Amino acid sequence: MSDAISPLATPFPALPAIAGVTPRVARAGYKDWGRCDLTYVELDEGTSVAGVFTRNVCCSSEVELGRQNIAQGSARALVVNAGNSNAFTGYRGREAVEQIMAQVADHLGCAQDEVFVSSTGVIGVPLPKDKARAGIEAAMQADVCTWEDAARTIGTTDTFAKGATASAMIGDVRVTFSAIIKGSGMIAPDMATMLGYIFTDAAVSPAFLQECLSAANRRTFSCITVDSDTSTSDTVLAFATGKAGNTELTGFDSAGADAFAAALEDVCRQLSHLVVKDGEGAQKFIAVSVTGAVSDESARKVGLAIANSPLVKTAIAGEDANWGRVVMAVGKAGEPADRDRLSIGFGGTWAARDGQPLADYDEAPVAAHLKGREISIEVDLGLGDGAATVWTCDLTHGYISINADYRS
Amino acid sequence: MSDAISPLATPFPALPAIAGVTPRVARAGYKDWGRCDLTYVELDEGTSVAGVFTRNVCCSSEVELGRQNIAQGSARALVVNAGNSNAFTGYRGREAVEQIMAQVADHLGCAQDEVFVSSTGVIGVPLPKDKARAGIEAAMQADVCTWEDAARTIGTTDTFAKGATASAMIGDVRVTFSAIIKGSGMIAPDMATMLGYIFTDAAVSPAFLQECLSAANRRTFSCITVDSDTSTSDTVLAFATGKAGNTELTGFDSAGADAFAAALEDVCRQLSHLVVKDGEGAQKFIAVSVTGAVSDESARKVGLAIANSPLVKTAIAGEDANWGRVVMAVGKAGEPADRDRLSIGFGGTWAARDGQPLADYDEAPVAAHLKGREISIEVDLGLGDGAATVWTCDLTHGYISINADYRS
Structure with missing residues (x-):
């Protein structure tokens, strides 16, 4: 995080815990800085996942693999590395991502394609595999962290931690969203232009979660710009653990689907505005x-x-x-x-x-x-x-x- | 002209006079500044003209009328107003341009559509007709000026005067080009992105002059950018007086046509580079x-x-x-x-x-x-x-x- 806080900064909101979501952070030391830079989020079995990714054709291996993995619809973990984007690093970059996926899958006893990885920071330096391995090991043994810790840990040039929450009623069941995001340069429209993670306890099919996220993206993340530059790593992922106990939403004909979609879009709009408010040099x-x-x-x-x-x-x-x-x-x-x-x-x-x-x-x-x-x-x-x-x-x-x- | 000169500035070159071209400048007082701001160039009868214009759909009346007038192929005069772009000024802006065309046509005894007008400066303020009329009157009575005077007078935020020259042999006849241009913000590709004027004594048909200018434009003016912003007034005009006495060029099968086209492109490249070198804030x-x-x-x-x-x-x-x-x-x-x-x-x-x-x-x-x-x-x-x-x-x-x- 930078020293000078954006004059448009807002205090970090009170984000509720989401049943089935366990965030932790650790120091991998990707850069020579005295801060946590690795975020590790465990997701309970049965979590649906959806995502939108950068359209930059020189995208990172993280984006390539994330786009592939999303197809099977379920997620068990998220790893976010800050300080090194691992983009434009050829086969060595890809190996680092695959190592992380394997390490986490082995730990959780899940499939590799249920582990989602993002990296943000300098382009062109392969992510150091030894630091990633040790960082993940440390995170697995760390205490559960707050949402604000996680939001701070995924940041790079961000000057303040960014989070959003919303809720919706599905029948008589309240479902809750907590979400974090980082900016704050290389932000341009026409794709998910940052790293953002949305967690909800709602029960939603992967296909309908994707439909809602894509629609919200068109009116929120695709409608913001800081500098017209499009990152090689941008990713927004939505995870739905199903722990709230509602009847699973599978389409707009499901009861409560409109409320769910509206709440998800509300969260996306809050997150997208926060990115603009931390746009590099932003005063207005x-x-x-x-x-x-x-x-x-x-x-x-x-x-x-x-x-x-x-x-x-x-x-x-x-x-x-x-x-x-x-x-x-x-x-x-x-x-x-x-x-x-x-x-x-x-x-x-x-x-x-x-x-x-x-x-x-x-x-x-x-x-x-x-x-x-x-x-x-x-x-x-x-x-x-x-x-x-x-x-x-x-x-x-x-x-x-x-x-x-x-x-x- | 601004006070701080671009570190990339080059001295104004020695531009030869072009037979059949008579430039003069005057003070119309479009802004409260102690400098000439109206350039008036008379062209002898028989002058061919070609042009490329901004693709901005909110273009000025000057651009609209210039695009129309170019169709008939001949020119007798050029008027350039600096300090007021007259863009987005509705019917009042158009009346000002038509008044200038009528005044000059009356003075020279030519058709109105042989008078080309450009304006550059602030958007949204109608060009004051009284100042334009008096300024043109003053310019008509002024001494012939140097190319450097003309280059300086068409400038706005430019920090140095910009000119270019080249020559080519057509058979045993040498033809000569002298050209001036102004920048230096709101510069983006895909059109003639500035005000530039190229004068040559070559005899060239309007159609072939247009063919050469359009081709040169694609490899020069359309290949520069300062800030990705596209002006509402951008114009490059080429005038060929025919006074050199060469056999008229009518296409690439005319003897010397390749040399002419190459020299014209050389001038366009020089001019386009000068605009970049005076890009607002440019250090490199x-x-x-x-x-x-x-x-x-x-x-x-x-x-x-x-x-x-x-x-x-x-x-x-x-x-x-x-x-x-x-x-x-x-x-x-x-x-x-x-x-x-x-x-x-x-x-x-x-x-x-x-x-x-x-x-x-x-x-x-x-x-x-x-x-x-x-x-x-x-x-x-x-x-x-x-x-x-x-x-x-x-x-x-x-x-x-x-x-x-x-x-x-």
Whole structure:
């Protein structure tokens, strides 16, 4: 964890324990730092698993194997290494992951493909197998840790620990979610763009868990961006232990399925916002709401063009209502737009309508809004009913300082 | 022009006069600054014109009208306004451009569509018609100016004046090019991403001039990026007066056509590199060479993914041979790539080959290379014969300072 805490940080919430989930942490020493860097979570038998992964074609062996393993639908353990992403390390990297899977499977008496591994940190250095082995050994013997310990241990350049919780009623059974996530650079849309882990005691079939997670992902993790860069390791996994005792959910026709899906999406939205709020150098949290597009997907792409524009992000950093840069970003998105129907506002005040600056535009409320920590940009394309909201942060000197100094 | 000159600046070259081209500058006072901000170039009768324009769909009236006017193939004048882009200003912006075209056409006794207008600066403020009229009047009565004066007058946040020249033999006739350009933010590929003007005394048909300019554009202006943002006003125009007396070039079967096309591309390459060297905050000029792609276009897209990556650009700013970030950018490009065939180098030294770090990688020459002003990144995809080179600059605190302060 970095020293300077994001001004957008929020306190770690009170996350309930999830029956069937046992987290522990240890020091593997992947880097020369005095902190835990290996997270080991045991999952009881009968746990369903679903996942979404980076679309980066140069993905790590962890991602390749995770994508394969998810197919059989059950999980018994999760291992997360921090400080070394093990990406772009060829057969040696793959061997390290397979060793971890074998070690844990041997310990738990489960199949290797029920062990999920993630790694985050520098690219191009094979994960040291001896440190991984000893770290896992230590974690297996460690006390059960808190969710906050686990959230802190999976972090790298994160400046605060990130967690979320929600619950839902399935019939008369309450099911509970606890989830942790890490960011905070190399964050871009169109995939699960970080390492996030969601645990629930609900009984859910793997297929329906995947359906819910994929849908939530499209409206949450795929709608955030910090710097338009896409990691080689991004992974979000959902684990459902079934310990709550509800009748297993197998599809949207199961009683309580809507409530479950809504709670899962709520958790994903909380997690995705936390990643943005810890975006490298972030001083402001920005919601870009696009309406009037030809489709929801078109609205999302326009929103991301705005959210990824360095000129828009620096304008917000400078508290400048520079709506001309928003116009530019809309125009470069490659989506249907009509300059003369375009309207742009900040914090609920329109600055331009139908392709022209407003004659009676009052900048005072906009200037006041831009001085805050939470900024909204409204864009109406005037073409159709498509809508989406995308979240990002501003682009500041802090981003440059972090990334021009971070050593490979 | 800004106060702090780019460390990558080069002295303005000695540009020859072009027969049939008469540049003048004046103060229209579009902003409250003590400098000329209106450039007026008269072109003799018989001048061919070709152009490439921004693909931003929220383009300015200048771009809309220029794209229309180019169709008839001849030009008599160019007017460039600096300090106000006149973009996103609705019918009032269009009226201002039409007024300028009418005023100049009336003065020269030519058709309105032979008058080309560009504007650059803040978006969303209609160009003041009275200032434009008086400025053009003043320019018409001004002395002929130097190319350097014209180059300086079209600039906005540029920190140095940019010009280029070349010549070619067509039969036994030497034809000459002089060209000016301005940058330096909101620079992204896939279109003519700036205001650039190329003047030659060659006799060339409009259609062949357009063919040559479009081809050169694909390998020069479309291969640079500063910040991935695409202006609403970008324009490159080529004017050929025919005064050199060569037999008119009408296609690649005309004698000397290859030499002409090569010289034009040379000028475009010089201009495009100058824009990168004055990229906002630029401290280093970066050439990204991609080989082994499935096609040249695929190589260009991979190159641009690398050149637009904030994490690659900040790594170069920090003189860090962080090839893992290059791997990431290759993987997110959305083009065919195979992690296990990928090789990456800096300044001619391979750091990784075939998907793995090199065992005998010597970082010393790479570290020395990265301390310089001109950086090269080599990427071999190992798939085919496609190749491209893309140029960009690093991402520094200077970019943030310029753009978080620049007032809309």
